[in-house]
Amino acid sequence: MDRCLPPLELASAVPGIAWPALPGPSGAALLAILFQLEQTQWWPAERLRLAQRRQLAALLAHARDHVPFWRGRLPQDWPDPADEAAWEATWQAVPILRREDIQAAEASEALLADALPPGHGEYREIFTSGSTGRPIRAVRSQLWELVWSAFTIRDHLWHRRDLAGTLAVIRESGAGKAMYPEGDTADGWGFSSAALFETGRLVSLNVTTPVAQQLDWLVRRDPDYLLSHPSILARLATASREAGLRLPRLRQVVAISETLRPEARAAIEAAWGVPVVDVYSSREAGYLALQCPDHPHFHIQSEGLRLEVVDEDGQPCAPGETGRVLVTPLHNLAMPLIRYDIGDAAEAGAPCPCGRGLPVLRRILGRRQNMLRLPNGERRWPLLSSSDIGALLAAAPPVLQHQVIQTAADRLHVRLAVARPLGPAEEEAVAAWARAKFGEAFAVAVQAMPELPRTAAGKFEDFVCQVAEDAEAGSGSGGLA
Structure with a gap:
């Protein structure tokens, strides 16, 4: 497979310097993370797990000392991260954090840290979509958002997107924005790339727009890349095929937010003749897993979080087994979520033949509630x-x-x-x-x-x-x- 990346233009933040570009402080930090991610994806699984335990040790110490909710819930003494068996045994004894625990702690803010270490920036508040019935409030740090940006760019790089192209997005938007017939237009692909790369246009349309109007808008915008929910993409692909309309510049489709069923992937790829790339993420925990560049399964983003697939007894699932998904973001010290049950089920996978040491999810099945x-x-x-x-x-x-x-x-x-x-x-x-x-x-x-x-x-x-x-x-x- 051709692994050549399209040309990437770095954005210079230093007046009087156009080339070679010199990014500003946030861009330089982002570039440092990306440099490490390029190396760590190829580490053996054992080395990844050790590095992850070292970061978890720092997260757990901070949570125990600065987050009221976790005081008394976490052991005072942890084994050395190098002692994997002892460390994992202690980890398995940590109670699973449930959605209702977060909701119960909202009023008292017991899950919020009373202080952040230097360099983590300010607190940032977001709300989940509430697909399980009631949204939850989550708080993250500016540093965590920088890590989010790094994984966004990793996804672009893994799937060799030309950042100079036009990205079309159909998803929820603020009132009055991105409405048919023109939608909204921005000069870049968003905050994740703005600090580092020169990118093409971002065109967006509200997800509530009727499918016929979405297709009309899409044909007029003629993007290089299209990002939306699988259900929207499948309807658009069917409408496009039935109308005999093509998207001549389209190179790739990106599916987000919903479970991408195999039949939907096949229908979209057949209608437009381009690959579909799936992304597994959540607003409160960030990027969970990205589709492998060479295979349809997913690589857990172990540099950003610990993701466990466990059975009903809380024991790790072996490859081929299905269980519930627990996540622990490694770098959000503002509101540590430790062994958080996000309500999803997934199938654990075997090591990937691509050579990356990042663990594999073979399938994401969706919300256990459903x-x-x-x-x-x-x-x-x-x-x-x-x-x-x-x-x-x-x-x-x-x-x-x-x-x-x-x-x-x-x-x-x-x-x-x-x-x-x-x-x-x-x-x-x-x-x-x-x-x-x-x-x-x-x-x-x-x-x-x-x-x-x-x-x-x-x-x-x-x-x-x-x-x-x-x-x-x-x-x-x-x-x-």
Whole structure:
């Protein structure tokens, strides 16, 4: 595979110096991190784990001394980071941090550090999207944002993007911004690259724009790169194919915020003839894993966080096993999140043949909250294969997009975005499809509409479970539906 990078133009911050460029203080710090990331990605796994434990030791000492929530919850004495077995045994004894713990600590600010070490900058407040029901408030430092920028640029470099090109973004935006027909235009790709690189234009459109208008805007803007949610990208790809419209300059598509299903990736790549690159991140924890430049699986960004995939007993999952995702950002001393359960499930992977020592996630399955609950209490992942999608379209050809909502232990509500109203026979065929896929014991209601609603953050889930945990009949297993 061609590993040659496109030409990169550094931005000079020193008056009178155009070339070679000299970045300002933040750009120089960013360049220092990127230089190290270029080396550390090739380190053996053992060396990465040791370096990570050294940084975790610093984070834990700070949390114990400066964060009220963690006082008394963390051991006073930790083994030497070089003693992996003893260190890991102590680490496994740290209680898992849950979303409700963060919410309970918000009023008292018990999770906030009373001071930051020199060089970490100011506190910065953000809110998560609230896709699990209620947003949480997170606080991070300026230094943490610098690390965020480094991983943003790593993703650009790994996937050999030409930063001089035009990047089109369709996602949530502030009121009055990025509205159709023109959207919004900025001179650079955003704060992550502004301190270091000269980049092309960033054009953006609000995610709430109807698909037909999104496609019209996209064709007029004719970008080199397109970034959006997988559900938006899949709808755009279908609309583009059906209208016979091409994006002649498009080189790559980047999927964010939602789980990218294999069938959506295949449809997008087939429609536009360009690769799709997936990004796994969260607002409160940053970049979790980036797609390998040479394979469809993901590399955990171990220089920025510790990510664990654990089973129901809290034990590490082996390659091929599925478990819940725990994250510990390494550099956010403003609000340390230690062994934070972000609510997702993923499949651990084997070491990558690309040679990088960074651990692998083979698949990201999505939010555990949205697992299917069967009437007998069993839980399954409601994954739809290409043949499942084909069967749905055969049952109701006008379907443009689908969403299945489990409203009770024995009830499903199938919502469909359609090109025309469905007939009674088509509705019954969809209900039969749902029972065949998810279980004959379910009562199925079918609702057709022009567009399916999104969350306030513009996200979309193809399966939503509204059944409370205490409504389940038992714990069950975690198979695939």
